[in-house]
Amino acid sequence: MKEKLLEINNLTVHYVVENEVVQAVNNVSITLNRGETLGLVGETGAGKTTLALSILRLLPDPPGRIADGEIIFNGKDLLKCSDKEMRKIRGEKISMIFQDPMTSLNPVLTVGEQISEMIRLHRKVSRTESTRLAVEALESVGIPGERYLEYPHQFSGGMKQRVVIAIALACNPELLIADEPTTALDVTIQAQVLNLMMNLKKEKNTSLILITHDLGVVAETCDKVAIVYAGEIVEYGTLEHIFNNPSHPYTVGLFGCIPNLYQDVKRLKPIPGMMPNPTDLPVGCNFFERCSSRMDCCKEKKPATIEVEPGHLVKCFMAGEELTGR
Amino acid sequence: MSVLLEVQNLKKYFNTPKGVLHAVDGVSFKLERGKTLGIVGESGCGKSTLGRTIIHLLDSTEGKILFEGKDITHPTKKELKILRREMQMIFQDPYSSLNPRMTVERIIAEPLLIYKQYDSKEETYKRVRELMDIVGISPRFADSYPHELDGGRRQRVGIARALALEPKLIVCDEPVSALDVSIQAQILNLMQDLQEEFGLTYIFITHDMSVVKHISDNILVMYMGIPFEFAESKELFKKHYHPYTKALLSAVPIPSIKYKKKPILIKGEISSPINPQPGCRFALRCPYKQDVCLQQDNPLVELSPNHFVSCARAREVNDV
Ligand SMILES: Nc1ncnc2c1ncn2[C@@H]1O[C@H](COP(=O)(O)OP(=O)(O)OP(=O)(O)O)[C@@H](O)[C@H]1O
Ligand SMILES: Nc1ncnc2c1ncn2[C@@H]1O[C@H](COP(=O)(O)OP(=O)(O)O)[C@@H](O)[C@H]1O
Ligand SMILES: [Mg+2]
Ligand SMILES: [Mg+2]
Numbered sequence A: 001m002k003e004k005l006l007e008i009n010n011l012t013v014h015y016v017v018e019n020e021v022v023q024a025v026n027n028v029s030i031t032l033n034r035g036e037t038l039g040l041v042g043e044t045g046a047g048k049t050t051l052a053l054s055i056l057r058l059l060p061d062p063p064g065r066i067a068d069g070e071i072i073f074n075g076k077d078l079l080k081c082s083d084k085e086m087r088k089i090r091g092e093k094i095s096m097i098f099q100d101p102m103t104s105l106n107p108v109l110t111v112g113e114q115i116s117e118m119i120r121l122h123r124k125v126s127r128t129e130s131t132r133l134a135v136e137a138l139e140s141v142g143i144p145g146e147r148y149l150e151y152p153h154q155f156s157g158g159m160k161q162r163v164v165i166a167i168a169l170a171c172n173p174e175l176l177i178a179d180e181p182t183t184a185l186d187v188t189i190q191a192q193v194l195n196l197m198m199n200l201k202k203e204k205n206t207s208l209i210l211i212t213h214d215l216g217v218v219a220e221t222c223d224k225v226a227i228v229y230a231g232e233i234v235e236y237g238t239l240e241h242i243f244n245n246p247s248h249p250y251t252v253g254l255f256g257c258i259p260n261l262y263q264d265v266k267r268l269k270p271i272p273g274m275m276p277n278p279t280d281l282p283v284g285c286n287f288f289e290r291c292s293s294r295m296d297c298c299k300e301k302k303p304a305t306i307e308v309e310p311g312h313l314v315k316c317f318m319a320g321e322e323l324t325g326r
Numbered sequence B: 001m002s003v004l005l006e007v008q009n010l011k012k013y014f015n016t017p018k019g020v021l022h023a024v025d026g027v028s029f030k031l032e033r034g035k036t037l038g039i040v041g042e043s044g045c046g047k048s049t050l051g052r053t054i055i056h057l058l059d060s061t062e063g064k065i066l067f068e069g070k071d072i073t074h075p076t077k078k079e080l081k082i083l084r085r086e087m088q089m090i091f092q093d094p095y096s097s098l099n100p101r102m103t104v105e106r107i108i109a110e111p112l113l114i115y116k117q118y119d120s121k122e123e124t125y126k127r128v129r130e131l132m133d134i135v136g137i138s139p140r141f142a143d144s145y146p147h148e149l150d151g152g153r154r155q156r157v158g159i160a161r162a163l164a165l166e167p168k169l170i171v172c173d174e175p176v177s178a179l180d181v182s183i184q185a186q187i188l189n190l191m192q193d194l195q196e197e198f199g200l201t202y203i204f205i206t207h208d209m210s211v212v213k214h215i216s217d218n219i220l221v222m223y224m225g226i227p228f229e230f231a232e233s234k235e236l237f238k239k240h241y242h243p244y245t246k247a248l249l250s251a252v253p254i255p256s257i258k259y260k261k262k263p264i265l266i267k268g269e270i271s272s273p274i275n276p277q278p279g280c281r282f283a284l285r286c287p288y289k290q291d292v293c294l295q296q297d298n299p300l301v302e303l304s305p306n307h308f309v310s311c312a313r314a315r316e317v318n319d320v
Helices: A048-055 A084-091 A111-122 A127-141 A145-149 A157-169 A188-202 A213-221 A237-245 A249-257 A296-300 A317-323 B047-054 B077-088 B104-115 B121-135 B153-162 B181-198 B209-215 B233-238 B245-251 B291-295 B314-319
Strands: A004-017 A020-033 A038-043 A064-073 A095-098 A175-179 A207-212 A224-229 A232-238 A303-308 A313-317 B002-016 B018-034 B035-041 B063-067 B085-090 B169-173 B201-206 B218-223 B227-233 B303-304 B308-310
Touching: A004 A048, A004 B209, A020 A048, A020 A207, A020 A224, A020 A232, A038 A048, A038 A213, A048 A145, A048 A175, A048 A207, A084 A095, A084 A111, A095 A157, A095 B227, A111 A127, A111 A145, A111 A157, A127 A157, A157 A175, A157 A188, A188 A213, A188 B245, A207 A213, A213 A237, A213 B169, A224 A237, A224 A249, A232 A237, A232 A249, A249 B181, B002 B047, B002 B201, B018 B047, B018 B063, B018 B201, B018 B218, B035 B047, B035 B209, B047 B085, B047 B169, B047 B201, B077 B085, B104 B121, B104 B153, B121 B153, B121 B181, B153 B181, B169 B245, B181 B209, B201 B209, B218 B233, B218 B245, B227 B233, B227 B245, B291 B308, B303 B314
Parallel strands: A038 A207, A038 A224, A095 A175, A175 A207, B035 B201, B035 B218, B085 B169, B169 B201
Antiparallel strands: A004 A020, A004 A064, A224 A232, A232 A313, A303 A313, B002 B018, B002 B063, B218 B227, B227 B308, B303 B308
């Protein structure tokens, strides 16, 4: 039996701005086992970053507010933890990598000091020992230890992102959340960084939530996938479920949008329209306006989540239809 | 088929405090009317500089640019004015390239007004409406400002503005890179439709291999200012001769679990091409490097029909 590390139940997160409520995350549930990688896929504004920040309790508040739900980590509801407990959990148990490495590196500290400071903050070790561990951490991400004394600006984008990974992994967290960690990088560098992350993760049996909009990256790294649309998980399953049997019209649409290196298509099949405004979500299905298989009922009420095969969840009326042999 | 644009040994150098930066270092190609040339390569390899030099937003350092058979490398003021309407550019970030204080309608009208295309305001704005219709922006956005539009619509405005003067060549610099895939597909389809309808010729700059394969007839792979490989799009994805192209393509994550492939991991990263040493600029990262690679510069050689490679060991490595 796999050991459950994280369980999110019915999480709802709002931003309240000027009398408007941005419904950023709506009733999201996720489970993650130890050592597993979950991909969170969705377009800009779908609510991926908000979800990640909620887990770490790092939402900007105000305007951010967790309206409902629970986030159970190692059996404990993080939403009920004190700020002090939360500070200990961040960095020690859960780390996050942000999209832009520069936002998480301090420009006036050497990269080595930044890693060793992180280690000292969370572990009772001497300065000499933390320096030794920091050099080790640098080398584990393929940066020679003698560059310990250099500053972030002396490093290229890919190297900076690797330093960020070294910092995030320095304290052996149980859960790593990476928000678009390679989106700003070139593909050959992306390949290096992903390879490194996956190896370190395997070595330490870390669980990983990987936020990305790139289904290619998902295919190469994830065990489970959640497709996020307008703050909801519209489809959830194993990598095989999502890639072999995509069942939500949005997921199917996403695959039709991307040009394929191994197949020639004359024309792409875009999903028409745009994501609905999260301050003004429709009564019915959030995808209704853009859906090519919509029915009348979709406009009137929100579809429930249907389990189309064991562990494969789809929020769509059609999904049920198909099962009953439409 | 007639050649619209020809570039011969084009170079663009920048003087920097650290030395001379070879941003574009000897690029040659021919581009036929109505076709699309894709230019790919990693950040800093010189794609944008090449595009900007071709349309004279930058002065070239060396080499020749021929447009419709005419040498336009050093145009006179009058020639430049004509060129400015025949060659247009679409940018990655339509936001920073659209005047934030102008309405959509005004932005699209701007080139028409500058070139005094029509005698009356009515005619001008009739044409603006027509352009909005062509690129699929509803008239209700005519009075909106760029910040009120989403990325996809902003890019449509950029495209409408580029189309206004009926150009022959459009340099598209990462036009879909900032867009979500569902919107990206809408814009790519639009660009293909416009090409067909108006016989446009595109230079399409991107770092996305799947996009470039989809949209291009021919592809030029660049590395540190140097053209490394040139071939027809289909051909290039079947056969890639340059070790860098091989690594680049193998690193592209494929959105499918049927093709399991291992990326060729190359060490290090692209460095800045300041005062480069002679020899292959990829050599230090290349798994096939030998002494010969550093001894001389390698011109593009036609390894198979219409497929050019710049690599001293291309024949050996590929067994051709
Ligand atoms: N005005 C300038 N002065 C000095 N150097 C420049 C200038 N413009 C570009 N460069 C340099 O020229 C090289 C090529 O830059 P360019 O912007 O053409 O690359 P690119 O391939 O378009 O990259 P990206 O994918 O990041 O847009 C880089 O090393 C860049 O730093
Ligand atoms: N600080 C904030 N204040 C108000 N609204 C926000 C804030 N951060 C995000 N949002 C809104 O919440 C929604 C989800 O955003 P986000 O979580 O950043 O999505 P993603 O990471 O998937 O792109 C969007 O509509 C966004 O505009
Ligand atoms: Mg985000
Ligand atoms: Mg560029």
